[in-house]
Amino acid sequence: MMRRVIVVIALATIAFGFFPLATQIGELSGLTGxxxxxxxxxxxxxxxxxxxxxxxVSYRGLDTLGExxxxxxxxxxxxxxLTAKKSKSVTQxxxxxxxxxxxxxxxxxxxxxxxxxxxxxxxxxxxxxxLTPGGGFQGGVVLASAFLLLLFSDCRMQLNHVxxxxxxxxxGAAYVAVGLLGLWxxxxxxxPRFLPAGEFGQLFSAGAIPLIYILVGIKVGSELTxxxxxxxxxxx
Amino acid sequence: MNLxxxxxxxxxxxIGGVAALHMKxxxxxxxxxGSVSLVASLIYLLLGAPDVAMTEAAIGSALTTVVFLxxxxxxxxxxxxxxxxxxxxxxxxxx
Numbered sequence: 001m002m003r004r005v006i007v008v009i010a011l012a013t014i015a016f017g018f019f020p021l022a023t024q025i026g027e028l029s030g031l032t033g034x035x036x037x038x039x040x041x042x043x044x045x046x047x048x049x050x051x052x053x054x055x056x057v058s059y060r061g062l063d064t065l066g067e068x069x070x071x072x073x074x075x076x077x078x079x080x081x082l083t084a085k086k087s088k089s090v091t092q093x094x095x096x097x098x099x100x101x102x103x104x105x106x107x108x109x110x111x112x113x114x115x116x117x118x119x120x121x122x123x124x125x126x127x128x129x130x131l132t133p134g135g136g137f138q139g140g141v142v143l144a145s146a147f148l149l150l151l152f153s154d155c156r157m158q159l160n161h162v163x164x165x166x167x168x169x170x171x172g173a174a175y176v177a178v179g180l181l182g183l184w185x186x187x188x189x190x191x192p193r194f195l196p197a198g199e200f201g202q203l204f205s206a207g208a209i210p211l212i213y214i215l216v217g218i219k220v221g222s223e224l225t226x227x228x229x230x231x232x233x234x235x236x
Numbered sequence: 237m238n239l240x241x242x243x244x245x246x247x248x249x250x251i252g253g254v255a256a257l258h259m260k261x262x263x264x265x266x267x268x269x270g271s272v273s274l275v276a277s278l279i280y281l282l283l284g285a286p287d288v289a290m291t292e293a294a295i296g297s298a299l300t301t302v303v304f305l306x307x308x309x310x311x312x313x314x315x316x317x318x319x320x321x322x323x324x325x326x327x328x329x330x331x
Contacts, residue, residue: 052287053287125290133287133289134287134290138287138291142294144299148302227303228306231307232306
């Protein structure tokens with residue numbers, strides 16, 4: 001009884017706290033505050049055709065670095081926990097019990113056919129992040145899904161962990177290095193304008209934004225591939 | 237037209253969410269939860285946010301579902317981690 005009263009009081013407090021938010025919210029008919037500046041000046045300042053990318057990578061670049069850091073921490077946690085468990089006797093137990101079904105012919109052929117296309121598509125997404133919708137995170141996930149398909153079709157396949165870790169470590173360090181270069185040569189940390197802006201709408205344009213998105217794409221792709229690989233539970 | 241589509245997709249999302257809660261089979265529940273994200277990405281696309289739609293479709297519906305399925309298989313494979321199979325564990329432990 002007492003517990004229920006406390007729950008009701010807590011819910012009422014939360015409702016009271018959020019009530020002003022619910023009443024004051026209304027449909028906006030125009031841009032407000034700094035969004036106006038981004039929309040009006042964004043293309044001229046940074047030279048990226050996709051405005052979302054110039055906000056994500058440059059104006060709010062520190063947030064993106066934070067997101068990359070969150071993903072890195074999550075990957076480290078998952079890999080550490082799952083690998084620590086595997087080193088006990090569980091691995092042997094798992095090995096004896098598992099009667100594995102091989103991937104069917106259809107899946108194997110389909111995966112072999114789709115893998116290069118998916119890798120190419122992922123690279124396309126993050127290389128064109130400053131021109132078309134998409135970017136490092138989306139492209140990285142597409143890359144990881146290509147490897148996922150490959151792991152589905154052949155469960156015994158071993159990925160090169162050293163290469164994965166090196167790619168991930170290099171791209172993470174290079175991302176911060178590019179940010180510091182911006183601080184040194186241009187306006188501030190993660191300012192992409194230390195490289196020439198190029199012609200608007202071309203592949204090599206918008207300063208260092210494509211470079212940053214390529215690094216983010218490689219990092220996200222290798223991290224998510226690592227997570228999938230440590231979770232699939234078929235490694236020996 | 238747009239409003240009608242968004243309402244329809246919203247209803248599908250609601251149905252998917254409720255189905256994920258009430259399904260007996262865990263794998264079906266995981267797939268239902270993944271379908272909620274897939275329909276959400278369609279709504280983002282309709283509302284003119286293709287960047288968010290791509291992220292939602294790739295991470296929310298594809299990768300999260302796969303991670304859930306993998307962990308579900310792993311839980312199934314380790315009998316000692318579930319309480320109702322303790323007898324099996326003891327048999328394994330004796331020799």
